[in-house]
Amino acid sequence: xxxxxxFHFFExxxxxxxxxxxWLSVYFILSFSILxxxxxxxxxxxxxxxxxxxxxxxxxxxxxxxTSILKKCKEIDETKMNIYKNSVEKKATIGLTWLSxxxxxxxxxxxxxxxxxxxxxxxxxxxxxxxxxxxxxxxEALIATGCGILVAIPAYSFHLAIKRKAYELIxxxxxxxxxxxxxxxxxx
Numbered sequence: 689x690x691x692x693x694x695f696h697f698f699e700x701x702x703x704x705x706x707x708x709x710x711w712l713s714v715y716f717i718l719s720f721s722i723l724x725x726x727x728x729x730x731x732x733x734x735x736x737x738x739x740x741x742x743x744x745x746x747x748x749x750x751x752x753x754x755t756s757i758l759k760k761c762k763e764i765d766e767t768k769m770n771i772y773k774n775s776v777e778k779k780a781t782i783g784l785t786w787l788s789x790x791x792x793x794x795x796x797x798x799x800x801x802x803x804x805x806x807x808x809x810x811x812x813x814x815x816x817x818x819x820x821x822x823x824x825x826x827x828e829a830l831i832a833t834g835c836g837i838l839v840a841i842p843a844y845s846f847h848l849a850i851k852r853k854a855y856e857l858i859x860x861x862x863x864x865x866x867x868x869x870x871x872x873x874x875x876x
Contacts, residue, residue: 701828702808708801708832715790715797716839722783723846730780730853733757737860744867751868758864764872766865773861780854784847791844798836805829 740756751759757776761768809825 702805704804704808705801705829705832708797708804709835711797712794712832712835712839715794715843719787719790719839719843719846722787723842723850726780726783726850727853730850730857733776733780734853734857734860737857737864741860741864741867744864744871749871751864756864758861758868764868766869769865769868773858773865776861777854777858780857781851784850787843787847787850791840791847794840794843795833795836798833798839801832801836802829805832 736755737757740751740754740758743754744751748754750764757772758769761772806826806829809822809829
């Protein structure tokens with residue numbers, strides 16, 4: 689792509705397009721921030737919980753020597769352990785709402801920028817209706833729609849990836865709870 693075309697685009701574009709592109713840029717950065725922060729945290733939790741689950745499956749009777757979140761529960765009580773599990777699920781899924789909002793609204797924000805740019809193009813034509821004047825302006829206007837879609841696709845993908853990782857974590861915690869409950873009945 690020619691850098692002069694990029695500079696020309698930014699010289700000739702309207703304030704609304706700048707606002708739309710800035711808004712979409714914030715959304716893009718926010719999407720990646722949520723992805724990296726959640727995946728780092730959830731992967732660490734999954735690693736810790738997998739170690740705890742492995743220890744339980746190898747005959748450990750409790751989680752006192754592990755890094756499991758369920759270790760905080762001093763007694764083997766299914767209700768309390770499920771409460772801990774629910775709090776982990778809530779923490780693991782922080783940001784999913786924002787990713788949903790970004791994925792669903794980005795194309796509309798881009799489309800809004802495109803519609804405004806097209807309206808400005810037709811409004812500024814007056815009596816000139818030459819295709820050579822309209823075509824470049826329409827193509828510039830479509831950049832906002834493209835950017836909206838470009839932001840929405842990763843946000844939706846990140847939402848699904850984080851949701852899946854949180855699901856894995858909760859399944860591991862469920863397995864730990866079942867083993868702890870099972871071990872407590874065999875002690876009695």
